[in-house]
Amino acid sequence: MQNNKEPWFMDGSGNGPIDTKDLGTVQDEMYAEALAYKKCKVYESRFQDQSLKAMAADHAEHHRQHFDALRDFLDSRN
Secondary structure (H helix, E strand, O other): OOOOOOOHHHOOOOOOOOOHHHHHHHHHHHHHHHHHHHHHHHHHHHOOOHHHHHHHHHHHHHHHHHHHHHHHHHHHOO
16 A cells, blocks of 8 residues: 555656556546536535535535546646
8 A cells, every 4th residue: 555645546657658548548537537527516506405515516526636636647648
């Protein structure tokens, strides 16, 4: 287990270009995170209960942060 705070894919190992298979995997994960974010935002807009709204907003932010981390990872490989 790693002691640093960086996600496993940003630990600095393998700084070279990303291969096609790995790129496809990262893109798939980005798509899944974007979709989860959008769904959470829809739920947030439809919930009437404030605690449910807040929970959906928190989950949306969580997925946005994952998407941003993946995007930053890809940007660092260019």
